[in-house]
Amino acid sequence: MKAITAVIKPHKLEDVRAALETFGVAGMTVTEASGYGRQKGHTEVYRGAEYEVDLVPKVRLEVVVEDGDATEVVDVIVKAAQTGKIGDGKVWVVPVETIVRVRTGEVDGDAL
Amino acid sequence: MKAITAVIKPHKLEDVRAALETFGVAGMTVTEASGYGRQKGHTEVYRGAEYEVDLVPKVRLEVVVEDGDATEVVDVIVKAAQTGKIGDGKVWVVPVETIVRVRTGEVDGDAL
Amino acid sequence: MKAITAVIKPHKLEDVRAALETFGVAGMTVTEASGYGRQKGHTEVYRGAEYEVDLVPKVRLEVVVEDGDATEVVDVIVKAAQTGKIGDGKVWVVPVETIVRVRTGEVDGDAL
Ligand SMILES: Nc1ncnc2c1ncn2[C@@H]1O[C@H](COP(=O)(O)OP(=O)(O)OP(=O)(O)O)[C@@H](O)[C@H]1O
Ligand SMILES: Nc1ncnc2c1ncn2[C@@H]1O[C@H](COP(=O)(O)OP(=O)(O)OP(=O)(O)O)[C@@H](O)[C@H]1O
Ligand SMILES: Nc1ncnc2c1ncn2[C@@H]1O[C@H](COP(=O)(O)OP(=O)(O)OP(=O)(O)O)[C@@H](O)[C@H]1O
Ligand SMILES: [Mg+2]
Ligand SMILES: [Mg+2]
Ligand SMILES: [Mg+2]
Numbered sequence: 001m002k003a004i005t006a007v008i009k010p011h012k013l014e015d016v017r018a019a020l021e022t023f024g025v026a027g028m029t030v031t032e033a034s035g036y037g038r039q040k041g042h043t044e045v046y047r048g049a050e051y052e053v054d055l056v057p058k059v060r061l062e063v064v065v066e067d068g069d070a071t072e073v074v075d076v077i078v079k080a081a082q083t084g085k086i087g088d089g090k091v092w093v094v095p096v097e098t099i100v101r102v103r104t105g106e107v108d109g110d111a112l
Numbered sequence: 113m114k115a116i117t118a119v120i121k122p123h124k125l126e127d128v129r130a131a132l133e134t135f136g137v138a139g140m141t142v143t144e145a146s147g148y149g150r151q152k153g154h155t156e157v158y159r160g161a162e163y164e165v166d167l168v169p170k171v172r173l174e175v176v177v178e179d180g181d182a183t184e185v186v187d188v189i190v191k192a193a194q195t196g197k198i199g200d201g202k203v204w205v206v207p208v209e210t211i212v213r214v215r216t217g218e219v220d221g222d223a224l
Numbered sequence: 225m226k227a228i229t230a231v232i233k234p235h236k237l238e239d240v241r242a243a244l245e246t247f248g249v250a251g252m253t254v255t256e257a258s259g260y261g262r263q264k265g266h267t268e269v270y271r272g273a274e275y276e277v278d279l280v281p282k283v284r285l286e287v288v289v290e291d292g293d294a295t296e297v298v299d300v301i302v303k304a305a306q307t308g309k310i311g312d313g314k315v316w317v318v319p320v321e322t323i324v325r326v327r328t329g330e331v332d333g334d335a336l
Contacts, residue, residue, distance in 0.1 A: 088326035102200035141259040214312035
């Protein structure tokens with residue numbers, strides 16, 4: 001399995017969630033975050049407000065998927081999160097050794 | 113070392129924390145999160161309220177442990193977090209290459 | 225690439241951010257968190273208030289960097305976050321298989 005972490009613009013969360021559901025991803029975890037990217041000091045607009053400070057509100061998503069789905073799921077997230085403007089975010093992939101469904105104790109492929 | 117991430121029901125946090133402490137886990141990090149699992153669209157109950165929306169409040173835990181403790185710690189979390197109802201959560205394991213205790217600069221086994 | 229996760233005292237965030245920027249780190253993601261370390265039950269002071277409870281407010285940082293920068297970036301974070309008092313935090317390193325810049329679709333070295 002792979003854990004895909006995506007840090008995206010908050011207003012793109014619903015598009016990304018819908019795209020993941022259409023793809024068939026079984027679950028995801030969402031956290032509020034903030035961050036800065038390469039354009040430090042540049043302004044970003046969030047909900048009509050300009051942020052000149054370094055830390056801009058973002059949403060952090062985590063999705064654990066089967067190895068064979070990882071490349072496609074990254075692509076789905078990137079396409080759905082893209083606005084073409086700076087600050088669109090990053091998506092990265094980390095290896096997962098095992099995953100368990102808490103309710104049943106099922107593991108790995110059966111847990112997703 | 114391994115990093116164990118657990119996404120659980122918020123009302124199970126105290127049970128999980130106590131079970132980890134009994135096991136002897138040295139520390140943990142907690143973040144508020146929300147998520148959806150396989151039963152998209154089904155309702156889940158949280159603090160007496162039914163959630164029909166997709167994103168249900170969850171708690172995200174991170175625990176870094178020695179390699180030899182990982183399987184048992186996953187088991188401790190799963191047992192303590194289990195209610196038997198849908199939405200009980202997921203627990204997954206990722207490899208950690210190094211860990212440092214900030215106060216002392218100690219690394220790896222000495223940092224846990 | 226490597227993903228460096230740091231859990232630090234909230235009042236050290238600005239020092240760490242500035243040290244990372246001086247080093248030339250291109251971006252970071254920040255989440256509010258809470259946690260406990262080895263001195264369970266000991267009190268920690270946060271914004272003038274003593275916490276006797278187990279969960280103390282912390283800030284969680286994530287920084288994805290090139291392999292060759294990881295050791296130095298960990299060191300930068302540890303030095304900037306250190307107060308010498310208990311509860312200064314932990315920094316750990318996880319392997320990253322790929323990273324994408326959402327705006328452009330650039331990957332890996334070009335995405336950082
Ligand atoms: N190296 C990194 N490590 C961890 N998080 C990062 C990193 N770079 C960016 N982020 C997170 O992603 C968010 C968006 O980054 P951003 O899209 O601005 O990256 P960028 O490289 O500056 O791209 P762009 O040129 O399109 O703005 C940041 O606010 C931060 O939360
Ligand atoms: N593949 C996944 N990747 C990341 N987080 C996930 C994933 N699946 C579930 N989660 C997180 O775990 C939480 C609980 O998931 P849940 O227990 O509902 O999984 P499930 O497979 O639907 O199991 P159940 O049948 O018991 O409901 C979700 O709200 C989400 O935050
Ligand atoms: N094993 C761990 N896994 C995940 N997070 C941890 C772990 N240990 C500590 N943390 C996080 O780091 C924070 C700070 O930990 P802390 O610095 O108190 O560690 P410590 O080992 O007790 O060191 P010290 O002796 O300096 O207090 C905790 O509140 C928690 O959020
Ligand atoms: Mg940017
Ligand atoms: Mg479910
Ligand atoms: Mg401590």
